[in-house]
Amino acid sequence: MSPLKIKVYEDGDTTIWIPVSSRSPEKEARALLPFAGLKGFYKHGFKAAPESSSYFKALASIQSAYLLREKKTFRVKIGIEAQRRDAWRHGQSSSPLLSPTLGWVEIPVNKLMDISQEELAFELESTGEWLVSSKRIQKDPEGPMFRQTFREDRTFQLEFRARALDLWDAKCALSGATCALEAAHIKGVAACKSDLISEALDPFNSIILNVALHALLDSGLISFTDEGTLLVSDNVNAHDRAVYGLETSRKVHFHLKAFTYLEYHRNHVFMNTLKPG
Known part of the structure; x- marks a missing residue:
């Protein structure tokens, strides 16, 4: 046991x-x-x-x-x-x-x-x-961690990434960076599974971000209004805002078809009341 x-x-x-x-x-x-x-x-x-x-x-x-x-x-x-x-x-x-x-x-x-x-x-x-x-919990902080897993999203992630990169011109929507990019879901894959898997493939449910900004989006520390204005959680302090380039107002142009996904993210993932960053 x-x-x-x-x-x-x-x-x-x-x-x-x-x-x-x-x-x-x-x-x-x-x-x-x-x-x-x-x-x-x-x-x-x-x-x-x-x-x-x-x-x-x-x-x-x-x-x-x-x-x-x-x-x-x-x-x-x-x-x-x-x-x-x-x-x-x-x-x-x-x-x-x-x-x-x-x-x-x-x-x-x-x-x-x-x-x-x-x-x-x-x-x-x-x-x-x-x-x-889980093997995702590293037992030896000083050594490498290897794991073998089966992921449901692997069957469609490559297709989703290709569609997203095409829609967003292969650059980070906030920083303009062209390297270390990830195709982020606005409405997360776990939530899409309870509705339609087509949502997980929809390029309008995407935004291209660099690795750090993707993590902030998934954690609910940033979000966007329907008009594309960046929202920053009150949980992000002034120092970290400066580090991640969030201290100034930012705006992203989303397609109309992204609005339902943006609304979902604000209501269910974002960590505080709407407040333009």
Whole structure:
């Protein structure tokens, strides 16, 4: 039995435990990742008495219920039924409530928006363990880290990047840089999976940024108005604004078809009220 023990997430933790359910009948991996963004609401708890909370609160509730083995008996149509509280609704409102029947994977918090459900399921299935500390957590800070993973986004990432580079003239939309570029999703891939995969391929859901600015976008530290005005989170201090070139007003020209993605990012990912940078 694994010596690891999950921990209920608290603000400031550098790692976080993610529950993974057994695969769907279609053999798709299913884990509680922020498919609706960190500010989106997630259904969780007893099937007969569901709760709705933002991502971190929902996850902490599920973790606590798992550790306490919370169960409750309800009278339902078929009679008396014992239900678990460490359950969550996956994706659309019509989807079933899931519980961590496959296990738990510990990942770095800063990889939360990047990791895939398939990767989490693979780490559990390949080890045969119930609790797994992900290979993304470096055990030896002085040495190299190698990992082998399966990523759902690899089948379309190259196509998405090519479309994005063409749309944005192969340069960073904010800095104008032409090297160390990445094709960033405005509405993240994890959120696209719960809607239409076509959104993950849509070039209007893209912006070309250098590596550092891409990380700021994914972390919700920068965003944009529909008019393209740069928004900078109050969590970015004056020193870091200067380092990343965010101290002056910036404007990017987005296509009309990008507006729904920009709205999603502001409402579900961006970390404070709208404030032009």
